[in-house]
Amino acid sequence: MKRKLLLTALLLLPGAALQAAEIDEATGLIRNPGWELVRIHCGGCHSHATVTGQRADRQTWLGMIRWMQATQNLWQFDAATEARILDYLAENYPPQPNQRRAAIPPALLPQPDARRL
Numbered sequence: 331m332k333r334k335l336l337l338t339a340l341l342l343l344p345g346a347a348l349q350a351a352e353i354d355e356a357t358g359l360i361r362n363p364g365w366e367l368v369r370i371h372c373g374g375c376h377s378h379a380t381v382t383g384q385r386a387d388r389q390t391w392l393g394m395i396r397w398m399q400a401t402q403n404l405w406q407f408d409a410a411t412e413a414r415i416l417d418y419l420a421e422n423y424p425p426q427p428n429q430r431r432a433a434i435p436p437a438l439l440p441q442p443d444a445r446r447l
């Protein structure tokens with residue numbers, strides 16, 4: 331009996347770990363550590379969907395923040411807040427290898443003749 335319980339627990343454990351991260355209904359943000367900072371600081375000018383639809387590494391996220399600070403009136407963050415925001419963004423919205431579709435094979439592109447039809 332004890333062994334059966336242990337086995338069941340072992341089988342269920344990875345399932346629990348793989349459980350999808352909880353999504354905040356109002357913003358669509360993944361509710362992982364730091365998400366409240368992004369909710370507060372990143373939804374005032376555009377939808378949070380602008381954030382959740384983006385994928386980038388930490389450096390590129392930082393570049394977007396610097397661009398918004400330089401050109402879009404985004405305010406400055408203290409170093410600790412900025413680090414937590416970047417940690418959250420880089421961990422939860424990292425680059426994805428297949429973000430762009432594959433190139434269309436040349437044979438499927440319009441041929442010069444097609445223009446004359």
Ligand code: HEC
Nearest residue numbers: 371372373374375376380381384394395398402403404405
């Ligand atoms: C003061 C206003 C403001 C705030 C606050 C703000 N943004 Fe932006 N952001 C903009 C503007 C303006 C644009 C460009 C127009 C658009 O996409 O709506 C933009 C664009 C973006 C884009 C699209 C960039 C691209 O290259 O396509 C992302 C991603 C983004 N913001 C993320 C964030 C994150 C993350 C935060 C919080 C750290 C944030 N924004 C806070 C003004 C702001």
